[in-house]
Amino acid sequence: MFESTFADASRRDWADDGTDATVxxxxxxCGNYARSVSLPAMERGEYAAPTVVVSGDADKRATxxxxxxxxxxxxxxxxxxxxxxxxxxxxxxTPNRLxxxxxxxxxxxxxxxxxxxxxxxxxxxxxRLVAACDDAGVRLMTxxxxxxxxxxxRLREFVAAGGIGDVQRAVGDFTFPVxxxxxxxxxxxxxxxLAGGGALYDVGVYPxxxxxxxxxxxxxxxxxxxxxxxxxxxxxxxxVDFGVEFDGWVGNFSASFSGHPNTSLELLGSDGRxxxxxAFQPGADREVTVETPTGTLDLxxxxxxxxxxxxxxxxHAVATDAGVDPDGAxxxxxxxxxxxxxxxxxxxxxxxx
Amino acid sequence: MFESTFADASRRDWADDGTDATVxxxxxxCGNYARSVSLPAMERGEYAAPTVVVSGDADKRATxxxxxxxxxxxxxxxxxxxxxxxxxxxxxxTPNRLxxxxxxxxxxxxxxxxxxxxxxxxxxxxxRLVAACDDAGVRLMTxxxxxxxxxxxRLREFVAAGGIGDVQRAVGDFTFPVxxxxxxxxxxxxxxxLAGGGALYDVGVYPxxxxxxxxxxxxxxxxxxxxxxxxxxxxxxxxVDFGVEFDGWVGNFSASFSGHPNTSLELLGSDGRxxxxxAFQPGADREVTVETPTGTLDLxxxxxxxxxxxxxxxxHAVATDAGVDPDGAxxxxxxxxxxxxxxxxxxxxxxxx
Numbered sequence: 001m002f003e004s005t006f007a008d009a010s011r012r013d014w015a016d017d018g019t020d021a022t023v024x025x026x027x028x029x030c031g032n033y034a035r036s037v038s039l040p041a042m043e044r045g046e047y048a049a050p051t052v053v054v055s056g057d058a059d060k061r062a063t064x065x066x067x068x069x070x071x072x073x074x075x076x077x078x079x080x081x082x083x084x085x086x087x088x089x090x091x092x093x094t095p096n097r098l099x100x101x102x103x104x105x106x107x108x109x110x111x112x113x114x115x116x117x118x119x120x121x122x123x124x125x126x127x128r129l130v131a132a133c134d135d136a137g138v139r140l141m142t143x144x145x146x147x148x149x150x151x152x153x154r155l156r157e158f159v160a161a162g163g164i165g166d167v168q169r170a171v172g173d174f175t176f177p178v179x180x181x182x183x184x185x186x187x188x189x190x191x192x193x194l195a196g197g198g199a200l201y202d203v204g205v206y207p208x209x210x211x212x213x214x215x216x217x218x219x220x221x222x223x224x225x226x227x228x229x230x231x232x233x234x235x236x237x238x239x240v241d242f243g244v245e246f247d248g249w250v251g252n253f254s255a256s257f258s259g260h261p262n263t264s265l266e267l268l269g270s271d272g273r274x275x276x277x278x279a280f281q282p283g284a285d286r287e288v289t290v291e292t293p294t295g296t297l298d299l300x301x302x303x304x305x306x307x308x309x310x311x312x313x314x315x316h317a318v319a320t321d322a323g324v325d326p327d328g329a330x331x332x333x334x335x336x337x338x339x340x341x342x343x344x345x346x347x348x349x350x351x352x353x
Numbered sequence: 354m355f356e357s358t359f360a361d362a363s364r365r366d367w368a369d370d371g372t373d374a375t376v377x378x379x380x381x382x383c384g385n386y387a388r389s390v391s392l393p394a395m396e397r398g399e400y401a402a403p404t405v406v407v408s409g410d411a412d413k414r415a416t417x418x419x420x421x422x423x424x425x426x427x428x429x430x431x432x433x434x435x436x437x438x439x440x441x442x443x444x445x446x447t448p449n450r451l452x453x454x455x456x457x458x459x460x461x462x463x464x465x466x467x468x469x470x471x472x473x474x475x476x477x478x479x480x481r482l483v484a485a486c487d488d489a490g491v492r493l494m495t496x497x498x499x500x501x502x503x504x505x506x507r508l509r510e511f512v513a514a515g516g517i518g519d520v521q522r523a524v525g526d527f528t529f530p531v532x533x534x535x536x537x538x539x540x541x542x543x544x545x546x547l548a549g550g551g552a553l554y555d556v557g558v559y560p561x562x563x564x565x566x567x568x569x570x571x572x573x574x575x576x577x578x579x580x581x582x583x584x585x586x587x588x589x590x591x592x593v594d595f596g597v598e599f600d601g602w603v604g605n606f607s608a609s610f611s612g613h614p615n616t617s618l619e620l621l622g623s624d625g626r627x628x629x630x631x632a633f634q635p636g637a638d639r640e641v642t643v644e645t646p647t648g649t650l651d652l653x654x655x656x657x658x659x660x661x662x663x664x665x666x667x668x669h670a671v672a673t674d675a676g677v678d679p680d681g682a683x684x685x686x687x688x689x690x691x692x693x694x695x696x697x698x699x700x701x702x703x704x705x706x
Contacts, residue, residue: 164613165612168612169592169607171524171526173621175521223596223703225598227603239521241522241603241605243578243596248580248582249580250578250580250592252524254603254605256521256621258623259521259622259623260517260518260622260623260625260626260644260645268613268615269613270611270612270613273615292613348702348703350701
């Protein structure tokens with residue numbers, strides 16, 4: 001089973017009905033991640049192309065227009081419908097609490113949407129965001145890039161085919177030192193109202209969503225604890241540990257905004273185990289171990305860049321009118337789980353979903 | 354720091370005040386683990402020697418007397434004080450709920466005790482067990498063999514010296530297919546009254562105690578869930594997931610009596626990470642990774658057999674009147690934590706310790 005599942009691990013299982021179309025994308029919100037990861041990924045894409053950027057910063061607009069050869073708009077222009085003939089879809093990469101108005105604008109322009117995770121800062125606003133796309137008849141993808149990582153997709157196939165038997169347990173962590181490098185405390189990720197939550201919302205959603213994707217299952221209850229010993233994290237959780245109960249198994253997930261950088265995910269099954277290290281870093285080689293009673297496979301460096309895949313997957317779906325795995329409903333399941341984790345951390349009680 | 358801590362990893366940090374003495378040990382309870390792991394380990398020891406076995410099974414007594422050249426007693430003889438001049442200490446390896454009477458007998462004979470984990474089937478009985486040794490003035494060691502694993506002791510030194518900064522999180526699992534091999538459902542580990550608990554008590558105590566040992570810290574609260582879908586586990590937990598809150602960090606531990614065999618432990622810190630695979634199998638080479646901002650060290654095959662170390666450590670402490678790390682108080686902390694985990698699983702509430 002190893003051989004057939006993991007041969008040609010970087011293949012695109014979603015591109016059978018190939019198209020020559022190019023989907024032109026407007027990027028709304030040009031923070032560091034959008035500039036250094038997402039825009040270059042679109043540029044490298046086969047089906048996606050960056051054609052417009054929206055930023056409130058005139059210097060940034062000039063730099064990006066030059067660097068990517070795109071039309072640069074400010075937010076008023078974006079809302080007023082400027083250059084709508086230059087893009088087919090919108091990538092929303094603004095702070096969480098601004099997703100809703102920017103997605104509503106895209107929907108009102110009849111543009112398809114790929115929206116960064118988590119969908120919004122609150123469940124209510126996320127539900128309105130999903131409804132706005134539904135009402136306008138535009139496609140919505142939650143930007144869960146791990147779901148388009150080829151190695152992760154191979155693991156999902158392996159798990160779904162019974163490769164590790166029944167899933168008994170998942171364990172995952174994402175520790176992201178948010179104040180590392182050049183980033184100081186004056187950033188929206190530390191602003192409780194703009195972000196909705198701290199490590200839980202920004203990086204905890206990775207092990208949660210990826211475990212759900214691998215196991216094909218949704219949570220039924222959550223128990224969580226949070227800690228914010230550093231005053232920089234007065235408004236948001238610095239550390240979170242959350243136990244997520246599924247039907248017949250449990251996921252123990254954690255996330256931190258400080259500490260030694262770490263990203264990992266592991267699924268333990270009745271008849272095997274899959275473990276991924278360097279699990280969530282953008283563009284990293286996933287270090288994958290697949291263990292079964294008949295042998296162990298180490299699979300490292302087998303995949304393609306998941307962010308290039310992400311925008312191409314979205315663009316291909318738009319071009320061919322295909323569904324996407326990480327849709328709005330998928331994003332809402334996580335929003336409800338994250339909110340329940342916050343409720344549990346505040347009350348010290350297990351919260352059912 | 355790597356070099357100095359992990360050089361000569363198998364060294365005995367506890368044997369500075371060496372002695373030539375041999376401590377003669379009576380083994381009470383001769384199940385598979387005692388016969389195949391503990392007795393051979395004593396035999397290989399420098400300070401420990403097996404001289405007496407106690408078993409209710411005449412065939413077993415004859416076989417063991419022959420195999421190890423020991424005096425074999427039945428339980429009546431042990432209680433009546435037979436052959437007390439042939440042993441200095443007692444190793445209690447009976448089912449959990451029988452530890453108390455067998456330790457009381459040892460104490461009444463004035464013999465030192467090394468007692469298998471967990472200390473007993475209930476907190477109350479474990480407290481009486483510890484008190485019996487205190488009252489008789491005999492030494493009590495809880496048989497936490499991981500604490501005498503040289504690699505684990507090196508990791509503790511490294512963590513205590515700040516090698517990974519502040520501990521932020523621990524994750525550990527012990528999945529032991531208790532019905533694997535020749536073992537059927539007719540065994541005391543599945544008997545709720547004799548065992549006190551299932552996977553939680555029998556193997557869950559490993560990640561809990563070892564994480565506590567490495568971090569040098571005690572729990573303050575527990576949240577747990579258990580599942581026993583297989584009817585063979587009607588009386589005890591088949592699967593347990595328990596989140597243990599410490600002062601400023603959380604341990605997420607799990608254990609199973611069925612599933613793909615797995616033993617692992619990981620500590621995430623503010624400035625590094627230590628991970629151990631094959632963490633708890635008797636005599637296994639620990640696969641250790643130590644990660645810090647300045648580099649990564651893979652340390653595998655560096656240790657000695659922890660069970661040989663365990664009995665020699667105990668015997669050396671008895672001979673030199675030294676203290677032991679895993680004493681009765683240490684065992685009681687875990688008993689209270691395990692009982693709190695059971696209470697949490699039953700109530701769905703977080704339980705403070």
